[in-house]
Amino acid sequence: MRRFLAPLTIIVLIVGACSGGATPTPAGSTGTAPSVAPGGSVESTAPSTAAFDPKSITGTAKLSGWQSSDAENAALTATVAAFEAAYPNIKVDYKVTAGDYAAVMATNFSSKNVPDLFYVDATFAQPWSDAGFLEPLDDYIAKSGFDTSTFFPGYESVFKGSDGKIYGLAKDGNTIGMAYNTAEVPTAPKTLDELVTTASGLKGKDSLKAPMCLNPGLDRGLAFVYAQGGSIVSDDGKTNTADSPATKTAVQWYLDQFKSGNAMTASDMGDGWCGESLGKKHAAFAFEGGWLDPAMTSTFPDTKYAWGQFPTGTSGSPVTISYTAAYSIGADSANKDQAWVLLQYLAGKDGMTKWTEGGVALPSRSDVPTPKGKDVLVAQAQFAKPGSGFFKGYADVQKAFQDAFTLEIQNKTYNADTVIAATKAAVDKALAS
Amino acid sequence: MALASARDPRASVGHGQRSEALAGYGFVAIPMFLYFVLNIGAIVYMIWISVWQWNIRSGAGKFIGLQNYQNTLTDPIFHRAIQNTLYYAVVWVPLTMALGLLLAVLVNQKLRGRTFFRAAFYFPAIASSAAITILWIFLAAPDGFFNGVRSALGLNPIFDLLGFKANQNWIGDAKTALNSVILLNAWTTSGTFMLFYLASLQTISHEIYEAAAIDGASSWQMFWRITFPLLKPGHYFVATVAVIGALQLFDQAVIAGGTDGSPANALMTVVLYLYNIAFAKFDFDYAAAVGLILFVIIFTITLIQRRLFGSAPAW
Numbered sequence: 129m130r131r132f133l134a135p136l137t138i139i140v141l142i143v144g145a146c147s148g149g150a151t152p153t154p155a156g157s158t159g160t161a162p163s164v165a166p167g168g169s170v171e172s173t174a175p176s177t178a179a180f181d182p183k184s185i186t187g188t189a190k191l192s193g194w195q196s197s198d199a200e201n202a203a204l205t206a207t208v209a210a211f212e213a214a215y216p217n218i219k220v221d222y223k224v225t226a227g228d229y230a231a232v233m234a235t236n237f238s239s240k241n242v243p244d245l246f247y248v249d250a251t252f253a254q255p256w257s258d259a260g261f262l263e264p265l266d267d268y269i270a271k272s273g274f275d276t277s278t279f280f281p282g283y284e285s286v287f288k289g290s291d292g293k294i295y296g297l298a299k300d301g302n303t304i305g306m307a308y309n310t311a312e313v314p315t316a317p318k319t320l321d322e323l324v325t326t327a328s329g330l331k332g333k334d335s336l337k338a339p340m341c342l343n344p345g346l347d348r349g350l351a352f353v354y355a356q357g358g359s360i361v362s363d364d365g366k367t368n369t370a371d372s373p374a375t376k377t378a379v380q381w382y383l384d385q386f387k388s389g390n391a392m393t394a395s396d397m398g399d400g401w402c403g404e405s406l407g408k409k410h411a412a413f414a415f416e417g418g419w420l421d422p423a424m425t426s427t428f429p430d431t432k433y434a435w436g437q438f439p440t441g442t443s444g445s446p447v448t449i450s451y452t453a454a455y456s457i458g459a460d461s462a463n464k465d466q467a468w469v470l471l472q473y474l475a476g477k478d479g480m481t482k483w484t485e486g487g488v489a490l491p492s493r494s495d496v497p498t499p500k501g502k503d504v505l506v507a508q509a510q511f512a513k514p515g516s517g518f519f520k521g522y523a524d525v526q527k528a529f530q531d532a533f534t535l536e537i538q539n540k541t542y543n544a545d546t547v548i549a550a551t552k553a554a555v556d557k558a559l560a561s
Numbered sequence: 562m563a564l565a566s567a568r569d570p571r572a573s574v575g576h577g578q579r580s581e582a583l584a585g586y587g588f589v590a591i592p593m594f595l596y597f598v599l600n601i602g603a604i605v606y607m608i609w610i611s612v613w614q615w616n617i618r619s620g621a622g623k624f625i626g627l628q629n630y631q632n633t634l635t636d637p638i639f640h641r642a643i644q645n646t647l648y649y650a651v652v653w654v655p656l657t658m659a660l661g662l663l664l665a666v667l668v669n670q671k672l673r674g675r676t677f678f679r680a681a682f683y684f685p686a687i688a689s690s691a692a693i694t695i696l697w698i699f700l701a702a703p704d705g706f707f708n709g710v711r712s713a714l715g716l717n718p719i720f721d722l723l724g725f726k727a728n729q730n731w732i733g734d735a736k737t738a739l740n741s742v743i744l745l746n747a748w749t750t751s752g753t754f755m756l757f758y759l760a761s762l763q764t765i766s767h768e769i770y771e772a773a774a775i776d777g778a779s780s781w782q783m784f785w786r787i788t789f790p791l792l793k794p795g796h797y798f799v800a801t802v803a804v805i806g807a808l809q810l811f812d813q814a815v816i817a818g819g820t821d822g823s824p825a826n827a828l829m830t831v832v833l834y835l836y837n838i839a840f841a842k843f844d845f846d847y848a849a850a851v852g853l854i855l856f857v858i859i860f861t862i863t864l865i866q867r868r869l870f871g872s873a874p875a876w
Contacts, residue, residue, distance in 0.1 A: 231840040238617040255843050259616055395733035395824075398703040460618070523841065531825040538735055538824070 180272040182469040186217040189466035193247035194229040199422055203486020210482045211473045218466050237261045242458030244467035248296050249453045250286040250517035257289035258520070263457040264293035268468045274476070280509040283452045283492040286517045296454025297475035298492035300484065302417035303450045303508035304351050304515065306436040312336070312412040316436030320355060320381075323413070323439045327390040330412050338392035341402035341411035342385060344537060345530035347515065348415045351449045353378040354513060355441030360555060365519040368559060370552040378441075380544035383533070387542040407431050417451060418490050418505050435504040448508050449515030452492055521558025528554030604856065607849045615846035629850035639851065641826045642834040645739055649830070650807035657747045658799055661754025662792075666784070668755065669762045679759075683752035690749070694816040697745045701731035732817050738827040742813050750806075754799050761795030762788070797870040801863060808859050811836065831855050
């Protein structure tokens with residue numbers, strides 16, 4: 129008996145030690161209340177009820193985000209320096225989170241050792257806020273009179289949690305536009321019909337493997353679905369619309385571009401992504417965001433290209449999709465007040481102006497000047513719909529669509545019905561959860 | 562003192578044995594503590610997590626019992642991950658063992674440049690798996706080395722008959738992606754298995770071969786009647802290591818196909834799916850259930866292997 133007692137005791141001790149944090153605790157605590165100081169407001173549009181004076185806050189704010197390019201690091205460093213000049217009482221301790229950002233943040237959330245302010249991709253906004261990892265910002269916004277009305281709607285909405293509270297403010301944004309090789313395409317097509325006509329005329333020309341580079345997923349395909357009046361869920365996010373006639377027509381149209389040879393995936397062209405296909409002149413059209421520009425300038429300087437607005441489809445209205453990431457404060461962040469002061473600067477007009485001057489990001493606010501050469505992409509933010517994180521479980525829907533779509537292309541069956549069926553089932557499951 | 566020892570020699574021996582035993586326990590205490598915490602403790606904790614709605618920040622929520630295990634029964638991506646992983650193990654393990662044995666037998670001969678060949682065959686094993694997978698992606702790309710070579714050799718009509726296009730996207734096509742990764746890993750791991758087999762080969766006495774030669778056995782007969790059976794401990798070791806490694810396939814799959822197992826789940830493995838559930842969806846309790854199922858599969862297969870190969874070899 130004694131033989132078994134010793135290991136059993138050890139196991140019990142381990143379980144006890146490991147389950148120490150297992151006591152249910154309310155998720156999403158509001159954390160430290162903002163300190164109250166008379167006078168002052170962050171944004172001048174706020175009413176005089178503001179009760180949070182950022183100038184009165186002192187200390188350090190730990191800032192973190194995912195690994196990025198040298199240009200982006202330089203832009204952030206300049207922005208942080210501008211913040212420290214404007215708020216000399218707060219020092220910013222910026223550290224990059226290396227590796228798989230979500231995985232590293234998971235360990236941070238688990239150990240309750242999170243940075244004070246950190247990046248949150250739109251994809252993670254809802255699961256992280258629902259899990260109680262993020263601090264709601266509504267109190268801070270109200271007490272400091274921070275004006276959120278100038279954020280483009282597509283960038284603001286994805287950071288609202290299931291409880292309607294705001295869990296992040298978009299640090300920047302990007303819309304999907306049409307990049308085209310100006311040597312092959314002298315005039316940008318304005319509609320999808322014009323796009324198909326132009327693409328058909330380019331087949332087999334020069335070094336083109338296909339006129340268009342298209343992704344086999346909703347990460348770009350959703351913009352084409354919207355352009356043709358389709359959708360995946362209703363605007364309120366409660367009804368499954370994946371099998372509507374307009375959606376089915378749009379998906380079939382998208383498949384037909386591959387069937388006719390107007391389009392290929394980047395992978396089938398031997399490229400890593402469509403920007404590379406455009407740069408290597410394997411394709412004349414790529415549907416990308418502002419991240420394309422630094423890649424083209426640095427890697428493919430010989431390829432001349434321009435931006436065109438995302439073509440209008442049968443819906444008759446201009447539409448595209450957008451991507452964004454936010455600054456959020458952790459529910460377990462140690463220096464929330466300092467983090468808020470930094471956040472309201474970085475997501476405010478002055479900070480975002482400085483940040484986007486770096487040329488690597490586009491503003492998520494309409495009152496920030498448009499960086500040079502980004503007019504088309506910024507203007508599209510007026511009508512862009514979110515391209516990720518706009519309902520819970522959307523990532524699974526994307527995967528279901530992409531898996532089914534890829535098989536339709538590779539099996540050369542090009543049948544929208546199977547794609548629609550897989551997508552509809554995934555949306556049903558997501559909405560039920 | 563000498564008198565006391567002489568008077569009761571058993572007491573002295575007993576004391577020595579106890580000291581020796583205590584020293585032994587002392588030496589193994591720390592490794593055993595770590596083993597219990599990091600292995601047994603982790604498994605127990607995984608079981609604990611899997612029966613709750615688990616939030617990594619706040620811990621256990623609602624008790625859900627075996628719900629996560631039931632959910633795996635109706636999860637098509639999990640089924641695909643199991644299917645891919647088992648297919649990979651069934652094809653890759655014998656292929657790589659055969660390659661490793663072949664290489665070991667070759668470099669065990671008295672050949673000129675034997676050291677060079679040993680190093681060359683082992684070289685892919687010491688290269689970073691990330692780097693070598695990326696190299697493989699380039700080689701297997703539509704306009705990559707493989708398609709270029711078969712085109713130059715005029716082999717395209719044969720490949721065409723087999724259903725492969727001239728610009729076949731070996732890793733990007735759902736029909737060929739997993740087999741491409743199998744070939745990659747057979748290439749990179751056969752060098753390691755060669756080393757294992759080489760060590761086993763060198764334990765076989767030359768006298769046996771000499772006796773067989775006197776009896777007129779051919780090289781082929783010597784291999785199948787002497788070498789192969791006497792390598793049983795080597796087979797057991799290599800097969801066990803290979804199966805466990807195969808069932809844990811992750812890095813090559815994630816580099817070649819991304820975290821979603823693209824194309825169309827062709828590269829979705831159980832460990833990749835587990836990673837996805839935990840770190841993309843933050844569904845840690847379901848991930849724990851998947852992890853436990855994988856543990857049970859590996860444990861069961863290892864027991865079956867042990868039964869097939871008889872009792873544990875005396876290494």
